[in-house]
Amino acid sequence: MSNLRRDVHLLRNIVTFQAASCSENFTKAAAELGISRVAVSRQVAELEQAIGQRLFSRNHRKVSLTRSGEAFARSVNPAMDSIADALAQQRSGASESRLSVTVTSAFATYWLMPRLIDFGALYPDIEINLVVSDRYLDIDAELIDVAVRYSPDAPVGDRWLPLVKETIFPIFSPKYVPRTRLDTPEHLRQERLLYLSGRYRPEARWHHWFSQQGLQPPEERSGIHVNTYINMLQAAIEGQGIALAGAPLVDTYLADGTLCAMPNIAPMQRDFFYLYKNPNRIQATVFSDWLETQLKANP
Known part of the structure; x- marks a missing residue:
């Protein structure tokens, strides 16, 4: 183990040697590894220098394994294949x-x-x-x-x-200080409302809700405008106003009392x-x- 720790920096070179020894062609090894032929040649030379053995005979147009290179390949290549297989199995197990x-x-x-x-x-x-x-x-x-x-x-x-199908209804925090008794839809026209702005569909907005109740919507400038559902709910939780939201997203908050629903107001069915x-x-x-x-x- 101590020798391996000393030579761990050569693992990259050994990977390159394996690719080159299988094809006996530095150009093909370079293509397989996604590096240049010069890099393959340099990494093989570094490995040869580190172990003190010539692993390849370099001819004008091709390379071939020396006797030492063949012996090294017989020992190293199966070990590298085993490591690659073990890594693949572990990755497969993790992905499963x-x-x-x-x-x-x-x-x-x-x-x-x-x-x-x-x-x-x-x-x-x-x-x-x-x-x-x-x-x-x-x-x-x-x-x-x-x-x-x-x-x-x-x-x-x-x-x-x-x-599951969403339902929406007026919700507010116990921290909110109402201006009315909050027991009829009409009372909401006098309260501070939290308005969704931006890309949300009309059915998620107060204007549509009041229309469905047969009421004239209040002036929106009297409320607070937020551009995300998350910001709207957070503002409601902090007691800044009354929001239009509902099940299933606020079930937990209604159950633990963080938010309250107005009594006697039927939930409005939304989308799935x-x-x-x-x-x-x-x-x-x-x-x-x-x-x-x-x-x-x-x-």
């Missing part, structure tokens, strides 16, 4: 246990992350690679095993299934969260089944 899961930032922050510890306790051998993205990833190109996406329509493909799972990965089925169980359980 690693599951790539993609969800939106809101779903990750408010629903999935607080519950992942439960999955880890149940399935400690499955490593989760969580890919948080609000853009639609190419499932195949990104090697995604499980995906949850919120959409008005089912994503293209027959592997997507409806997981859709689920994709890789049919060729058992771990994807395990995670998807756990996900569905969690959604059906009490928060």
Whole structure:
């Protein structure tokens, strides 16, 4: 072991020697390794100098192994192949246990992350690679095993299934100081509201909600505008105003009292969260089944 530690810097040179000895051609070895022919020649020369043996005979147009080179190749090349096989097996084993899961930032922050510890306790051998993205990833190109996406329509493909339907309703923190008794939709016209701005669809906004209640929306300039769902919920949690949000994302906060829902106001149905799972990965089925169980359980 002490000798190997002393010579560890020669491992790169030995890899180059193996490629050159198999083809007896520095140009082909260079192409295989993705380096220049000059680099191959230099690394072989460094190895020869380090061990004090000529490994190749260099002719005008080709190279060939010397007797010492043949003996070295018989000893070294099978060992290098064994190391390569061991690395490949370990990587394969790691990839078999690693599951790539993609969800939106809101779903990750408010629903999935607080519950992942439960999955880890149940399935400690499955490593989760969580890919948080609000853009639609190419499932195949990104090697995604499980995906949850919120959409008005089912994503293209027959592997997507409806997981759970979102409902929205007015929510607020106990820290919020209301101006009314907060027991009718009409009262909300006098409260400080948190408005979503930017790319969100009209159905997620207060203007649509008031219209569905048969009420004239209040002036938006009297509220607070935020450009992400996460910022809106955080503002609500801090008591800065009343937000329009709902299940399943805020279930935990409603259950522990961090947020409250107005009484006597029916939730408004929104769109589905859709689920994709890789049919060729058992771990994807395990995670998807756990996900569905969690959604059906009490928060």
